[in-house]
Amino acid sequence: MKILNFENISLIYNSLKGETHALKDVNFSVNKGEFVAIVGPSGCGKTTILSLISALIKPTSGTISIAEKTVTTPNGDTGYMLQSDKLFEWLTIEKNVMLGLDIQKKKSIENIEYAHSLLDKYGLKDFKKHYPNQLSGGMRQRAALIRTLAFKPKLLLLDEPFSALDFQTRLAVCDDVYSIIKSENASALLVTHDIAEAVAIADRVIVLSHRPATIKSIYSIEINKETPLLKREDTKFSGYFEKILKELN
Amino acid sequence: MKKFIQRKKIAPLVSSSQKKYLQQLKRNKIQIIIWQISIFASFILLWEIAVRLRWIDGFLFSSPTRVFNMARRLLDDRIFFHMGVTLLECILGFLISTVLGILIAIGLWWSQKARKILEPYLIVLNALPKVALGPMIIVWVGIGMQAIILMTILICVIVAIISILNGFLNIDEGKVLLLKSMGATKFQILFRLILPGSLPNILSALKVNIGLAWVGTIMGEYLASRAGLGYLILYGGQVFRMDLVVTSIVILCVLAALMYLGVAILEKKLIKNYK
Numbered sequence: 123m124k125i126l127n128f129e130n131i132s133l134i135y136n137s138l139k140g141e142t143h144a145l146k147d148v149n150f151s152v153n154k155g156e157f158v159a160i161v162g163p164s165g166c167g168k169t170t171i172l173s174l175i176s177a178l179i180k181p182t183s184g185t186i187s188i189a190e191k192t193v194t195t196p197n198g199d200t201g202y203m204l205q206s207d208k209l210f211e212w213l214t215i216e217k218n219v220m221l222g223l224d225i226q227k228k229k230s231i232e233n234i235e236y237a238h239s240l241l242d243k244y245g246l247k248d249f250k251k252h253y254p255n256q257l258s259g260g261m262r263q264r265a266a267l268i269r270t271l272a273f274k275p276k277l278l279l280l281d282e283p284f285s286a287l288d289f290q291t292r293l294a295v296c297d298d299v300y301s302i303i304k305s306e307n308a309s310a311l312l313v314t315h316d317i318a319e320a321v322a323i324a325d326r327v328i329v330l331s332h333r334p335a336t337i338k339s340i341y342s343i344e345i346n347k348e349t350p351l352l353k354r355e356d357t358k359f360s361g362y363f364e365k366i367l368k369e370l371n
Numbered sequence: 372m373k374k375f376i377q378r379k380k381i382a383p384l385v386s387s388s389q390k391k392y393l394q395q396l397k398r399n400k401i402q403i404i405i406w407q408i409s410i411f412a413s414f415i416l417l418w419e420i421a422v423r424l425r426w427i428d429g430f431l432f433s434s435p436t437r438v439f440n441m442a443r444r445l446l447d448d449r450i451f452f453h454m455g456v457t458l459l460e461c462i463l464g465f466l467i468s469t470v471l472g473i474l475i476a477i478g479l480w481w482s483q484k485a486r487k488i489l490e491p492y493l494i495v496l497n498a499l500p501k502v503a504l505g506p507m508i509i510v511w512v513g514i515g516m517q518a519i520i521l522m523t524i525l526i527c528v529i530v531a532i533i534s535i536l537n538g539f540l541n542i543d544e545g546k547v548l549l550l551k552s553m554g555a556t557k558f559q560i561l562f563r564l565i566l567p568g569s570l571p572n573i574l575s576a577l578k579v580n581i582g583l584a585w586v587g588t589i590m591g592e593y594l595a596s597r598a599g600l601g602y603l604i605l606y607g608g609q610v611f612r613m614d615l616v617v618t619s620i621v622i623l624c625v626l627a628a629l630m631y632l633g634v635a636i637l638e639k640k641l642i643k644n645y646k
Contacts, residue, residue, distance in 0.1 A: 176552040195554070202552035204545045211645045212567050225553045225563070253644040273553070 143334035162330030201275030222273035464523025472531025519591030538572030
């Protein structure tokens with residue numbers, strides 16, 4: 123089943139410098155439970171695609187639908203994760219995690235219990251009453267992921283979520299996020315400029331061209347390993363990496 | 372996964388060099404306090420000696436003992452009345468201008484258009500020495516407490532608006548984006564993010580505002596009052612009773628410091644979780 127359908131999307135926006143053709147006839151979809159990554163040259167409009175999906179901006183033409191429903195206004199169907207964790211420093215981890223439920227007025231007993239179960243399951247059980255500045259970078263990022271999962275969005279949107287972390291933490295958090303997303307059977311769309319990361323984490327990698335961005339190619343990554351870290355060590359990994367790198371240049 | 376589950380803060384290992392370091396810190400702190408007290412004490416002492424030895428005229432410059440005697444003499448209902456008047460004016464002016472400042476800043480945050488339209492007005496009003504409005508204030512509201520409170524508000528409110536609004540606008544765009552993507556309304560963004568997120572900034576604006584509120588109050592009292600510490604200072608100066616002037620200033624110092632301390636303590640308590 124298709125969770126996301128991105129159909130013939132073009133986007134032109136105006137600024138003082140003139141008209142910019144950001145996207146041109148972009149078509150792709152994300153299936154339920156699938157992890158898709160988008161890579162492309164910097165400034166090609168990767169983040170714009172996420173903004174379109176979460177309905178923060180509207181396309182010039184084309185339709186976007188999530189679970190067969192056309193996207194019109196931000197409504198909690200998508201869960202956004204950004205470069206840094208964006209936890210609210212003045213709220214405890216528990217309250218941070220409840221933020222989406224709070225905003226969407228979905229604080230039912232069932233949903234609150236689900237959020238707590240996520241915190242318990244993913245190692246934040248003893249940190250519910252802590253404030254963000256008492257946690258390590260990896261834990262903070264995990265709390266941010268749980269905050270996103272707590273309101274059960276149909277699709278997770280990850281905008282370079284690991285780029286604020288140092289390389290070693292990054293590898294570990296990447297594994298971490300991947301395993302949580304897979305075990306919650308969530309669908310995710312990741313935007314990154316890091317080809318290795320895209321190949322390691324995604325089931326499919328979409329390669330975008332320079333502006334106006336169109337889809338150059340889509341790779342199905344077939345590496346039968348359990349975690350991104352193990353995939354990086356696989357012999358097939360560098361093959362995909364080289365191919366995509368060549369395509370981007 | 373497990374290895375990333377660790378506390379950032381580890382209980383300090385108390386080695387001998389650590390102990391030494393902590394002791395050094397403590398010693399420095401004590402030294403600083405000793406210096407602070409001795410500067411104050413020697414100033415008082417020097418002042419007293421200078422008057423006693425007639426280096427300066429005690430009539431014009433007053434002296435610590437004169438101030439002390441004056442304070443003791445004043446320590447009746449009269450001085451408390453004057454203190455009360457000034458304190459009330461200052462606190463009312465401070466509170467009203469803070470509330471107004473926050474409300475107007477919210478309005479300007481809400482509407483970018485209003486912000487752009489009103490920007491030049493804010494800049495000019497900020498640059499204008501509000502004391503110049505004194506005669507107009509007297510004509511409009513008459514002499515007395517209302518004039519002084521109005522003066523205080525005028526002096527405080529513009530700075531409050533500007534600094535609080537800047538805090539609002541400096542809130543992390545990413546956090547705003549996050550809330551928007553969750554489907555938050557503008558109202559929710561205001562109350563969930565902008566206001567709580569600006570708390571440190573609002574409190575530091577309050578600290579500046581406290582100082583300005585005192586300026587406004589005393590200025591107001593110079594211009595249009597029949598009571599208060601500013602009135603006592605002005606009156607004392609006119610009848611050449613410098614003891615009265617200095618005593619009032621000392622009381623003013625203590626009150627202003629206490630109020631500032633109050634806000635500083637409030638700040639420490641409220642923002643301990645902010646980075």
